[in-house]
Amino acid sequence: MAQQVAEQAASSPAESVGGGRARRSIGSALPLALGGMLGAGLFVGIAPAALAAGPLLLLAVPLVLVAVACSALASAHQSASYRGPGAGYACIRARLGVLPARFGAATALAGQVAALAAIARVIAEHAMPAAPPVISSAIVLLVVLAATAGLRIRGAAAWVWLLLTLAVVGLVIAVCFAIEPPESPPMGAAQEDGAIGITGAAGVLFFGFLGFERLTAPAEERDRHRGVIVKWGVIASLVVTGVVVSLLAWALLHQLGPARLALSGQPLLDALDAAAGGRLRPMVGTAVGLALFPVLLGVLESLRSTALAVQRDQDLPAALGRESRAGTPYLLDLCAGVAAAAVALLVPPVPAMAFASCCLLVHHALANAAARVLLADDQVWRMRSACLGMGLAVILAMSMPVHAMLGTLVVVIAGPLLAGLVSRRWS
Template identity: 85%
Template structure:
């Protein structure tokens, strides 16, 4: 009965989150966009071009459909499973313990890798001469700030988002205003094709993550009305999709597919190619600053899943201890140390690909659970979950080999570790 009431409240916009001064579209939109306008936007276009060449714009509608299905499934799961880790909770309730452990392991590993990748991108753009240890230090600094209770909301969130959009607008304007140098290499290092498009979409998936902060909040005070969530997610997907499309077109125009595919800092390389080298320090610093809230958003998502897993005793109970600010400080510290190690050992593009592959597997399982949850609901909702599951599997199988192998290790090791902690295997 409680589950039906929760679903009805989510559908009608009623319930505890229906009122309050923070429940407008203007305050909801930054929650989703705060994670999407991140490292995937500024760096992910290059590895996507390596996979698809000039066809990379065709990957954007594909990934938009996949993310929309995942966001819809997440919203329905949150309506039925309130509290942290709604997607994980739905997988456990609808598919069983073992699939839930697969989903939890891939979600947590993907979010740790995402923390490392974003920190490395910050350093590469804002402090290009700094050693990798600085990226590890940035992760730990942000984790400590979040543990102390730092959350970017309201007007501050809009300032950070506008900074990212201004950088995109500046780069696009410069790239199209200046003709590219003659004699650019023709063709990417790899051939174009359908597999390349799905591979590019898999990489770009990283740039659209963050919607779960809005669709499946861990705390009731962060919950918005159903209509606000719907329109905020739609607006976030439109803005992010337009930003990725415009930036990818500008970078392809200025660098060409071959040079773009091999670029580790495509935005800065494009500024150099367009005779905008004088703006390089300004753009690099702006990119670095714009990415700091993304780290906080990733940590919020990681906390949400980890606390749900700890509640089911698949993680040590000590990780649930909270500080005076109400944050799980031991959990934050473990996540920060793990991400710092990844930042020291793995390049950002590789970490990004691994994170995307892991999170695609997680969302494939989450959509499968949503399909069972929605079996008696409207047909189109159930079919959107099926579509999301299928697309997530296809995109994950199109990722680079190293990302798939790393994800396979997580899928095997995660349930084993959970079984050892809980001393339960089913």
């Protein structure tokens, strides 16, 4: 699968630049994808994945890697054919029709709003453990206002935040393996350890691998890279994320055990406590909170990209496309921020994360289906990769918790109805 991603041919007008420019582009490409992937799913998502798969948690990582690689490949091809915001949505609309496109748009937007809320709750609960949920709502609104004012984390700043994330994870892994876990009786957590449990864990972990579309299908031309940069950037991002998730999951399983890990709301901090590293808890909690701020910005960028494409097709009110002096859609940002703030106020991070994963899996199932039609006259393996990605996304979505599937079903029904009312078109 990595070879498939490596051979994708999403090229851009920057093909003619020299080798020095290309090397600099690799350095700017990696944080785009990794900055989104190494987020709340890494810090919190391993616990609900352990609840699903138990001691077989690590088997879910290669499964989700294959699913993400297929989706990244499809996204790169869609971006090459449909430039501008919302390449995945645009491809679904062009290749599958209006109704599937509305399904895809609704699930993408709802999933990204839930992701904003989940990440904000993780920031608040780690950096300010005693803070009420309203603080997480305030965090979302402050980040959205900063993004609307034109804040973009790129270049050296992106690398600083990325290295902070890796340093925090490395510290926790080292502490977990340095201290032998205490003997503890079984805690009786309900866990699945069969195939359904593994696919359920992979569905939850899918949240921790999102962000690749910032590299494969950027909304703005200034973020677009040469095809060779995209392919190696995606490969490196998937490998790094897979290794980091695997090592952290192994360390947490070693220190906490499957049952205790499954019940943990803050697995990194609980592992530090179990390993007699409680004095590190405030520092690690603050570092986790800081590391997740660029992830919020990345999710908002992805939401903007899809929403602007939907608004361009008149399925969202035209007023949402109005731009501020910084060139950002301020009304769209405000609506997304208010919605995410409300979700953050009412929903804990794990259920919000599960709902976001389920919605985005449905979106990527449709995007892979559209890519399969797009690539019908291309090389056979590329078309089959899109088919595999579609099938895996459906399987993982169907393995999610019941509340996440029911919430996604509501979005799938309500989204096209609202789009039809706004556009006054039903086909």
